[in-house]
Amino acid sequence: MKTLTFAIAALLAATPALALDGKWTPEQVLEIDPAWLKEQGLELPPSALWDAARGTGLLVGTVNLAGCSGAFVSATGLIVTNHHCLFPLLQEHSTPARDLIRDGFLARKLSEELSGTTIRVDIPRRFTDVSERVLASVPADADPLQRLAAIDVRQKELVAECQKQPDTKCKVAVYDEGLKYTLIESTELRDVRLVYAPPRAIGEYGGEIDNWMWPRHTGDFAIARAWAAADGKPADRSADNRPYQPEFYFPIARDSLAVGDFVMLLGYPGITWRALIAEEMKERRERFFVRREDVFGEWIAHLEQASAGDAAGEIAVAANVKGINNRYKNAQGQIAGLDRGRIVARQMAADDAVAAFAAEHDEHADALTARRTLRQLLAERERSWERDFLLNLIPMGIESVPGGIPPLPKSLYFGATLAHHAREQAKADTERAAGFTSAELPQLRDRMRREQQNYFPAADRRVFAALVRRALALPKDQRIAAVDAHFGQIDSNDLDAAIARMYAATPLLDADAREQMLAEDLPSLQARKDPLLDFAIDWDEDLRALRQRERDWASRSAIARPIWRRAVQAHAGKPIAPDANSTLRVSFAHVQGYAPRDGVQYTPFTTLAGLLEKHTGAEPFALPEALRTAAREPGTHWIEPALGDVPVNFLADGDSSGGNSGSPVVNGKGELVGINFDRVWENVAGDFGFNPALSRNISVDVRYLLWLLQRVERADELLQELGVEAEPEAPKP
Numbered sequence: 001m002k003t004l005t006f007a008i009a010a011l012l013a014a015t016p017a018l019a020l021d022g023k024w025t026p027e028q029v030l031e032i033d034p035a036w037l038k039e040q041g042l043e044l045p046p047s048a049l050w051d052a053a054r055g056t057g058l059l060v061g062t063v064n065l066a067g068c069s070g071a072f073v074s075a076t077g078l079i080v081t082n083h084h085c086l087f088p089l090l091q092e093h094s095t096p097a098r099d100l101i102r103d104g105f106l107a108r109k110l111s112e113e114l115s116g117t118t119i120r121v122d123i124p125r126r127f128t129d130v131s132e133r134v135l136a137s138v139p140a141d142a143d144p145l146q147r148l149a150a151i152d153v154r155q156k157e158l159v160a161e162c163q164k165q166p167d168t169k170c171k172v173a174v175y176d177e178g179l180k181y182t183l184i185e186s187t188e189l190r191d192v193r194l195v196y197a198p199p200r201a202i203g204e205y206g207g208e209i210d211n212w213m214w215p216r217h218t219g220d221f222a223i224a225r226a227w228a229a230a231d232g233k234p235a236d237r238s239a240d241n242r243p244y245q246p247e248f249y250f251p252i253a254r255d256s257l258a259v260g261d262f263v264m265l266l267g268y269p270g271i272t273w274r275a276l277i278a279e280e281m282k283e284r285r286e287r288f289f290v291r292r293e294d295v296f297g298e299w300i301a302h303l304e305q306a307s308a309g310d311a312a313g314e315i316a317v318a319a320n321v322k323g324i325n326n327r328y329k330n331a332q333g334q335i336a337g338l339d340r341g342r343i344v345a346r347q348m349a350a351d352d353a354v355a356a357f358a359a360e361h362d363e364h365a366d367a368l369t370a371r372r373t374l375r376q377l378l379a380e381r382e383r384s385w386e387r388d389f390l391l392n393l394i395p396m397g398i399e400s401v402p403g404g405i406p407p408l409p410k411s412l413y414f415g416a417t418l419a420h421h422a423r424e425q426a427k428a429d430t431e432r433a434a435g436f437t438s439a440e441l442p443q444l445r446d447r448m449r450r451e452q453q454n455y456f457p458a459a460d461r462r463v464f465a466a467l468v469r470r471a472l473a474l475p476k477d478q479r480i481a482a483v484d485a486h487f488g489q490i491d492s493n494d495l496d497a498a499i500a501r502m503y504a505a506t507p508l509l510d511a512d513a514r515e516q517m518l519a520e521d522l523p524s525l526q527a528r529k530d531p532l533l534d535f536a537i538d539w540d541e542d543l544r545a546l547r548q549r550e551r552d553w554a555s556r557s558a559i560a561r562p563i564w565r566r567a568v569q570a571h572a573g574k575p576i577a578p579d580a581n582s583t584l585r586v587s588f589a590h591v592q593g594y595a596p597r598d599g600v601q602y603t604p605f606t607t608l609a610g611l612l613e614k615h616t617g618a619e620p621f622a623l624p625e626a627l628r629t630a631a632r633e634p635g636t637h638w639i640e641p642a643l644g645d646v647p648v649n650f651l652a653d654g655d656s657s658g659g660n661s662g663s664p665v666v667n668g669k670g671e672l673v674g675i676n677f678d679r680v681w682e683n684v685a686g687d688f689g690f691n692p693a694l695s696r697n698i699s700v701d702v703r704y705l706l707w708l709l710q711r712v713e714r715a716d717e718l719l720q721e722l723g724v725e726a727e728p729e730a731p732k733p
Contacts, residue, residue: 021690022577023269023585023655025175025182026050026059026127031575040588041262043668049586055126055185058670059584061248062266062663063226064122065192069267070224071664072249073672074721077226078195079121080705081662082677083203084322086222089116089194091319092453096311101318104199106713113193113225115237117453118446121192121226122169123246124584126185130158130172134181144555151178151558156430158183163439167234175578176275177554177561184583189244191227191237196718198222198708199624205611207620208325212333212681214602216649216698217611220677221705223718250664252702252724253671256640257591257650259604265587265654265676265697267663269580272687275565277374278348281688283382285338289331291389295470296328299408299463306459316456320406327405330658330684337685347688354564357571367567370560377553377560384549387478390471391546394539396420397435398447409464410455414448415508415536416543422522423540433547445518452511457503465499482538486531506532580657589654594696596682604652605701607645608634630711637727638707647701650674655690656697665699674699 024032029050037046050057061072068085072078087101093114094100107113137154138147155172162170162185169188172181197203202219210216226244229235257263273284303321307313338344351371358367381388395407397417407413421444424436435444469492471483490498507513508530517525525533569576577585593604608631615623638646652665656679665674678698679686686695709715710726719726 021655021692021695022575023272023580023587023657024577026057026584026586027052027129028575028577029059029586037588040590041668042264042588044670048670055128056124056247058248058250059266059586060124061246061250062268062584064124064186064268064582064584065224065662066119067270067659068661069659069663069676070121071266071662071672071675072226072246073252073664074249074723075245076721077228077244077246078721079192079224079226080664080672080675081222081224082220082675083197083222084220084326084677085662086119086194086197086224087322088319088450088453089114089119089224090197091315092117092450093194094315096315099311099315100197101315102200104197104202105194106196106715106718107194108715108717110243113195115191115193118450119192119224121189121224123187123189124184125168125187127584128183128185129180130183131181133158134172144559145552148551148555148558153430155181160430173581173583175581176565178558179562179565179578182583187234189226189228189234191235191241193225193227194222195225196223196709196713196715201619201622201624202627202708204620205623206614208329209620211326211329212678212684214596214651214680214696214698215606215610216678217606217614218649218677219700219704219708221675221700250666250670250672252706252722253667253669253673255667255671256642257647257667257673257701258640258642259591259593261591261673262668263589263591263652263654263665263673264667265589265652265656265660265663265665267585267656267660267676268582269585269657270582270659272580272657274687274689275561275568275579276347276688277371277564278344278351279375279378281338281347282344283378283385284688285335285344287382287385288389289334289338291386292331293328293335295393296324296331296405298466300324300328302462302466303456303459306462307456310456310458313456313459316454317459320408320454323406324408333681333684334687337682338688340682341685341689341691343685343688354568354571358567361570364567364570367564370563370567373556373560374564377557381553384478387471387474387480388546388549390467390474391480391539391543393467394543396433396540396543396547398440398443406454407451409460409467410451411460411464411503411506411509411532412467412536412539413451414514415533416540417444417448418508418514418517418520418525418533419522419537419540420544421518422520422525423544425521441518445515448514448518449511455509457509461496461499461503464503465496468495468499480539480542482535482542485538486535502532502535506530508533508536577655580659582659587655589652589697591650591652592696593651594680594682594694596680596694602651605640605643605650606648607643608648608704608707609645611648624712626712627708634707635711635727637710638703640703646703646707648704650699650701651680651696652699653692653695654697655686655695657687660697672702674701675705 030046034046049059063070070079070081073080090100134154137150159170169186172183198219205218227241228244230242303317307317358364394412394416424432429438468487471480591604593602595601614621634646640647660676663676664672667673676697676699680696682694709719716726
């Protein structure tokens with residue numbers, strides 16, 4: 001630890017005004033020079049953020065919520081996160097007659113709070129390094145697949161032993177493909193209820209036009225509450241439950257926030273690609289993001305066109321359209337950022353420098369072989385790249401497509417999941433694939449029910465047909481057997497009609513029937529002679545074959561990548577945060593603007609004045625009348641003196657990524673000053689590397705939320721629960 005601390009201190013001495021780039025694990029926080037952190041603005045001792053002896057600390061006030069981040073902000077279980085993170089909960093309770101997506105929601109009493117069918121909150125309790133225990137399980141003479149199998153078994157054993165503790169959820173997090181293994185213990189709260197979400201016109205102000213852009217004026221915030229049994233333990237939804245009382249929460253800041261102020265970004269970033277070698281980054285640029293943009297652009301058009309004018313249909317596809325739109329524009333930003341920053345060329349130069357270093361240091365000589373192995377694996381994957389991309393659009397069970405992409409078409413997801421579940425049930429529980437064990441069955445049922453709410457037949461059929469047409473156009477050496485078997489002999493002009501007949505004849509799309517089918521084995525599913533289900537069963541067979549190929553690739557990469565990364569770290573001579581993997585991370589930052597291009601300088605705050613200036617009356621710039629009226633006389637309580645107005649959004653140089661949506665942004669005292677919700681366009685490709693000049697995250701200033709709660713919503717009781725004193729009403733003349 002002393003060596004690592006010294007290295008960080010030496011690094012920072014040369015650049016005291018810059019953020020320490022990286023998404024740092026809680027354990028790494030204690031390895032950073034506390035004197036530097038204090039100099040930057042941290043007023044708490046690092047041990048208050050993370051207590052190594054207990055394996056916990058203030059950081060665990062940050063929760064994992066439905067693939068997003070969130071934060072406890074009261075002793076009564078209130079959680080702040082993003083509007084878009086609780087969007088599925090709004091959708092679940094919306095109807096054409098009561099459209100909460102459009103109108104928003106506020107519970108003025110505990111009894112009015114709305115529960116979610118599948119939403120969960122994970123609260124981390126302890127982090128334990130189990131690297132030695134995991135790697136000790138590998139036999140000395142194991143080949144790559146045997147090695148990976150031994151590691152999998154040991155991880156399952158560690159999780160099973162850990163989960164013998166009551167009310168405990170465990171997982172082994174893998175960092176940089178095996179450089180480190182950490183056992184994470186958490187508490188999963190199953191009763192989560194919506195307290196407040198603004199109207200869509202506020203929560204999505206600016207829509208896709210402003211998405212990933214600055215300046216921004218979006219109220220992307222929402223409030224939920226975690227509930228538990230009377231004894232504080234996790235429980236299913238019940239009238240007997242009580243608001244959960246967290247051990248740690250972030251009080252709302254009372255001080256102003258200004259340019260240059262120190263902040264911390266806390267959360268669960270999902271995936272980054274900084275540990276890739278240059279050739280792998282090139283594959284992301286030239287193939288992966290290009291194909292994503294192409295496919296998702298087509299899907300968005302199908303979903304929107306098929307549901308246009310149908311109120312129920314528009315509600316059903318809303319969450320999927322929102323999620324896919326976000327990834328569609330992200331793909332465009334990744335391509336632009338990779339090109340603008342010449343990231344692939346820069347990474348190639350960096351890789352060559354590491355290779356030269358390894359050639360001169362015998363202890364890292366094996367890194368040269370590791371680099372060749374990674375290149376060889378990429379070449380193998382590229383031989384079936386187009387086919388594998390299409391197959392991977394359909395996740396299995398509770399797994400997700402990387403980047404949080406919703407499974408589409410739903411029909412194929414439902415059928416393939418049933419087929420995979422049936423095949424896995426024939427195995428011993430300990431041998432089943434992740435997501436299909438007995439303990440995970442309730443979560444699988446929840447996921448299937450949740451996706452039913454996103455199902456709209458006309459839209460799903462169009463996406464299904466689009467997927468089949470793409471598969472039929474694959475080159476001869478990359479065919480998907482299931483597609484050829486079921487659709488290869490159908491004339492292209494008859495394809496839509498054939499698919500419509502399949503949809504009309506299947507019980508697969510009925511939630512109750514599908515629930516019963518979860519109990520059936522594979523022969524029983526096949527005996528139904530359901531054309532749509534039969535296709536899904538065969539698709540699952542192709543997908544399982546892909547998973548086997550991926551496992552072979554992963555087994556060899558899991559040996560090569562850690563060897564290469566050790567050489568990278570040794571060459572750097574400084575600590576390097578591991579790639580994001582949906583585990584708790586910390587980024588240290590400062591509030592500041594940036595220059596996106598020559599002659600342009602962006603300031604770090606936007607205000608109510610700018611919010612009103614953007615209003616046109618037409619979506620996505622159509623503010624509710626109640627907000628516009630209140631903004632004309634905003635009061636003085638929430639105004640930032642340096643701005644002379646209520647701040648709406650702000651920038652900081654936090655190192656963020658997907659999964660940081662809803663991340664609390666806290667000051668040096670550990671108080672909430674904002675809620676992260678986006679990055680700037682110039683930083684979309686920050687997943688491949690941190691650029692201190694352009695890496696900026698966008699957050700809602702908490703004062704905008706508080707102003708809205710008081711001056712627009714008149715939610716004084718909620719403000720009081722947040723520990724905030726409302727502005728006194730002005731005396732009437």
